[in-house]
Amino acid sequence: xxxxxxxxxxxSTVPERTVKIGGNTFQIFSHSPRIWxxxxxxxxxxxxxxxxxxxNIDANKVLVHASYLINLASPKDEVWQRSxxxxxxxxxxxxxxxxxxxNVHPGSKLKExxxxxxxxxxxxxxEVHDDSPKDVTLILEIVAPKGGNIGYNFEQLxxxxxxxxxxxxxxxxxxxxxxGGYDITTKRGMEDLVNEIKATIGMKNLLMCxxxxxxxxxxxAKDRHERIGRGYIGIKGFLNFFSFEEFQKIxxxxxxxxxxxxxxxDILTVRKIFSQLGINNTK
Numbered sequence: 029x030x031x032x033x034x035x036x037x038x039x040s041t042v043p044e045r046t047v048k049i050g051g052n053t054f055q056i057f058s059h060s061p062r063i064w065x066x067x068x069x070x071x072x073x074x075x076x077x078x079x080x081x082x083x084n085i086d087a088n089k090v091l092v093h094a095s096y097l098i099n100l101a102s103p104k105d106e107v108w109q110r111s112x113x114x115x116x117x118x119x120x121x122x123x124x125x126x127x128x129x130x131n132v133h134p135g136s137k138l139k140e141x142x143x144x145x146x147x148x149x150x151x152x153x154x155e156v157h158d159d160s161p162k163d164v165t166l167i168l169e170i171v172a173p174k175g176g177n178i179g180y181n182f183e184q185l186x187x188x189x190x191x192x193x194x195x196x197x198x199x200x201x202x203x204x205x206x207x208g209g210y211d212i213t214t215k216r217g218m219e220d221l222v223n224e225i226k227a228t229i230g231m232k233n234l235l236m237c238x239x240x241x242x243x244x245x246x247x248x249a250k251d252r253h254e255r256i257g258r259g260y261i262g263i264k265g266f267l268n269f270f271s272f273e274e275f276q277k278i279x280x281x282x283x284x285x286x287x288x289x290x291x292x293x294d295i296l297t298v299r300k301i302f303s304q305l306g307i308n309n310t311k
Contacts (some may be wrong), residue, residue: 029052029276029280029299029302029307029308030052030053030086030089030278030279030280031047031051031052031239031276031279031280031281031282031295031298031299031309032046032049032052032053032054032055032279032280032281032282032295032297033046033048033054033055033281033282033283033284033288033294033295034049034050034054034055034056034093034105034282034283034292035055035056035144035288036052036280036287037056037057038072039056039058039068039072039073039125040072040075040076040077040079040157040270041079042056042076042079042137043052043076043080043081043082043085044079044083045212045288045300046085046157047083047085048288048292049291049292049295050292050295050296050299051291051295052085052086052089053085053086053089053090053091053281054085054090054091054281055091055092055094055131055281056090056091056092057088057095057284058118058121058122058125058137059063059091059095059121060095061093061094061095061096061097062095062096062097063095063146063251064095064097064110064114066114066117066118066121067094068121068124068125070082070199072122073125073170076125076127076229077126080126080250087126087127087128088128089279090127090128090129091129091130091131091167091199091236091280091281092118092121092122092129092130092280093130093132094114094115094124094130094131094132094133095114095118096114097110097114097117097119097137098111098114098115098133098135098202099110099111099131099135099136099142100112100133100134100135100152101134101135101137101145101146101148101152101178102117102135102136102137102147102148102259103129103137103138103139103140103144103148104138105259106146108152109136111152112152112155112156115132115152115156116129116137116156116159116160117164118130118132119156119160119161119164119166120160120161122164123160123161123164124162125164127164128164128165129164129165129167129197129235129236130164130165130166130167131167131168131169131199131236132166132167132168132169133168133169133171133179134149134168134169134171134174134177134178134179134185134188135148135149135152135177135178135179136175136177136178137177137178138149138176138219139178140176141185141267141297142178142184145176145178145185146178146184146188146189147208149178149179149188150187150188150189150191150192151191151260152189152310153166153188153192153194153196154192154194156191157192157194162228165195165196165197166188166194166196166197166242167196167197167198167199167236168185168188168197168198168199168200169198169201169204170182170185170194170199170200170201170204170205170208170240171201171204171207171251171279172203172204172249172250172251173207173248173249174206174207174209174250174251174263177244180204180207180208180221181208182198182224182225182228182281183224183228185198185228185229186228186229189229195226195232196233197233197236198229198233198234198236199234199235199236199238200225200234200236200237200238200275201237201238201240201253201283202237202238202239202240202242202261202266202269202277203223203238203240203241203242203251203253203254203259203261203283204238204240204251205250206242206246206247206260206261207242207244207248207249207250208247208249209246209247211246212261212265212266212268212269213246213261213262213264213265213268213269214268216267218268218269218271218272222272222274226275231274234274234278235278235279235280236278236279236304237275237279237280237281238281238282238283239256239280239282239283239284239298240253240254240255240256240283240284241253241255241256241258241259241260241261241262241266241280241282241284242254242256242259242260242261242265243260244259244260245258245260247271252286253283253284254284255284255285255286255290255293255294256282256284256294256298257297262302263297266298266299266301267304267305269300270301271305276302276307280296282295
């Protein structure tokens with residue numbers, strides 16, 4: 029079982045803090061997610077890599093989350109160009125940190141058509157892919173259907189990959205999916221989700237899971253995360269979700285409210301859910 033949380037800076041402290049909260053993987057921002065400029069201190073970067081070894085964290089299970097400013101589907105040329113440039117820098121920083129995966133949202137097409145947005149995003153992804161380190165893989169995350177977003181179902185994500193013609197991988201977010209109508213609280217809903225994934229991107233290409241409860245009911249399209257068991261998915265919902273083996277072994281990254289203490293509590297909650305299902309969840 030691989031589980032952890034989105035961890036705050038400084039980067040060099042993340043591996044140790046991850047282990048202390050009961051995790052064995054994590055997600056980070058490589059820089060401030062709300063500014064266009066990237067700056068990572070070289071000594072901090074090298075200490076991070078050293079601490080990864082000290083605390084025995086598998087870099088292949090770790091996720092870098094790209095900046096919130098990036099919009100790969102933006103119809104505004106200046107934003108689109110800056111988004112591509114920033115994502116290229118994110119890919120380079122991940123390489124320098126010794127990490128393999130960079131997670132990004134497909135973006136918002138604003139008032140343009142869905143087809144236009146899918147093509148716009150795919151064009152950006154192709155360019156970023158071709159101009160990035162080959163040992164770093166771009167991961168597209170399913171998003172909530174709000175604000176002109178594209179990529180809120182797996183058919184759209186697969187279309188982006190088909191158009192871009194690059195080896196994309198994917199992240200499932202339990203809150204975003206719930207926002208978009210994927211009912212993981214029922215057996216039928218989970219069967220439909222797994223079947224859709226298999227028919228589009230393929231389960232082997234779903235590499236990560238953002239594990240979040242939802243502050244709002246099914247299909248609300250609000251994108252408001254809640255702590256595990258305290259939202260509309262709830263403990264029973266996650267018991268159903270994890271009863272499907274497809275989601276038992278991929279890294280589970282919490283993006284729930286709170287800091288290290290709250291994340292430690294949520295990780296313990298997830299481990300208890302696994303135990304209730306009779307699933308080995310040792311560290």
